[in-house]
Amino acid sequence: MSRKDYLKEDDRYTILMTPRGYTIMEWDASQQNWAGAELCATPEQMRDLLLDDLACYLEYKVTLCNRSLEDNERQMIQRQVAKMESLLQ
Numbered sequence: 001m002s003r004k005d006y007l008k009e010d011d012r013y014t015i016l017m018t019p020r021g022y023t024i025m026e027w028d029a030s031q032q033n034w035a036g037a038e039l040c041a042t043p044e045q046m047r048d049l050l051l052d053d054l055a056c057y058l059e060y061k062v063t064l065c066n067r068s069l070e071d072n073e074r075q076m077i078q079r080q081v082a083k084m085e086s087l088l089q
Contacts, residue, residue, distance in 0.1 A: 006054055006057070006084070007050075010053070010054075010057045011027070012026050012027050012028075012029070012035075013025065013026055013027070013050075013053065014027065015046070018039075020039060020041070021039055021040050021041040021042065021045075021046075022039070022040040022043070022045075022046040023037055023038070023039050023040070024037065024038050024040060024046065024049060024050070024053075025037045047085075047088050051081055051084060051085055051088075054080075054081055054084055055077055055078075055081050058077045058080055058081070059073075059077060062077070
């Protein structure tokens with residue numbers, strides 16, 4: 001999965017460039033409203049936040065919030081996040 005594929009697939013997030021840095025806004029489809037926003041003063045902060053969001057998204061895809069991750073699944077997610085991190089360097 002490329003970084004563009006992730007953001008296209010997980011369309012909860014909108015990234016805006018503002019005079020104070022990047023703002024990542026999260027959309028709540030069930031409420032049809034913004035669920036939150038986080039200012040990232042640097043591209044590195046934005047990268048770290050999006051990598052955390054990617055890990056959560058991959059966990060959701062695997063478990064659908066119905067169970068805990070198994071160790072092999074957790075390792076697979078960590079590898080995918082590490083791969084994405086290397087692409088963003």
